Amino acid sequence: MLACCIDRNYAELAAVMLRSAHLNGNIPDVEFCILGDGLRASDKEKIRTSVERPITFIDIDEAMLGEIRYLKTTNAWSRVIYARLLLPDCVGENHSRIVYLDADTLVVGDMSYLFTVPLEGNLIAGVRARGIRKLADMNREIGRSDGAFYFNSGVLVIDAAKWRSEKMSEKSFELLNARPFSFPDQDVLNLLADGRTLQLDGRWNAQMMEERADTVIVHFTKAKPNSEECRHPQQSAYLALRADTAWADAPLRTKRQRRWKRIGHSIRKRWLAIRKRWLAIRKRWLAV
Ligand SMILES: [Mn+2]
Structure with missing residues (x-):
């Protein structure tokens, strides 16, 4: 199964990403799945017609929300980043392997290898993660040795059967609730899979504008390809694919929209804090 986890804000990116996997990925028999947070029927319909392939939609329900509602978010990271930790539990027992892709990735070549590579x-x-921060620092922050293998969480092959049998979702939320993390979902995945991660070649997740001839999956880790600020050489490939989707005529997102999103996020965050406090007070009341 190929899966991603999105809220409404990422519908366009997910549609184009899945379309790229459908057209370029050479995986005709693979089931596509979207774990959605608050997607409307109209969003799903738009995505379906854009990808031109059947898609299994799973809605995040109240029980799952309970796990992620109060976890740390930023204007760039909504709570849906945590949904990937729940994926193996939601897709059903018959799925033993999940290939997870961030919505901000693009498949430009044959990705069938990811569905057969032995996980040993x-x-x-x-x-391996590439970014502004040194991996040694990121490792040290989560209590690991400097040289430990630290992977990016945007492209993952997950042994879903193992994940379920070892109750990894539960363990990840225990960790997340116990202490703050700089890169929450990614730090926790690296901790949980410590010493049990197969390192894939960089072409499976080309981050930070990295240009290589053999890239199979491009990861837009900086500005998103549907924004005016994007300077990535593969943005044109993204837009070419988008031209045959329901978002063909959507204007590129501007800096100003991003500012509004930031303001919206801080308001929502404050509201959630109030709600959380109120629920705690009520609980105490009811206990008296
Ligand atoms: Mn990403």
Whole structure:
């Protein structure tokens, strides 16, 4: 199964990403799945007609929300980043392997290897993270040795059967509730899969504008390809694919929209804090 996890804000990126996997990925028999947070019927319909392939939609329900509602978010990271931790539990027992892709990735070549590569007893396969921060620092922050393999969480091959049997979702939320993390979902995945991660070549997750001839999956880790600020050489490939989707005529997102999103996020965050406090007070009351 190929899966991603999105809210409404990422519907366009997910539609184009899945379309790229459908057209370029050479995976005709793979089931496509979207774990959605608050998607409307109209969003799903738009995505379906854009990808031109059947898609299994799973809605995040109240029980799942309970796990993620109060976890740390930023204007760039909504709570849906945590949904990937729930994926193996939601897709059903018959799915033993999940290839997870961030919505901000683009498949430009044959990705069938990810569905057959032997995991050799590992929990996860992933690609080394590339970013502004040094990996040694990121490792140290989560209590690991400097040289430990730290992977990016945007492209993952997950042994879903193992994940379920070892109750990894529960363990990840225990960790998330116990202490703050800089890169929450990614730090926790790296901790849980410590010493049990298969390292994939960089071409499976080309981050930070990295240009290589053999790239199979591009990851827009900086500005998103549907924004005016994007300077990625593969933005044109994204827009070419988008031209045959329901978002063909959508204007590129502007800096100003991003500012409004930031303001919206801080208001929502404050509201959630109030709600959380109120629920705690009420609980105490009812206990008296
Ligand atoms: Mn990403």
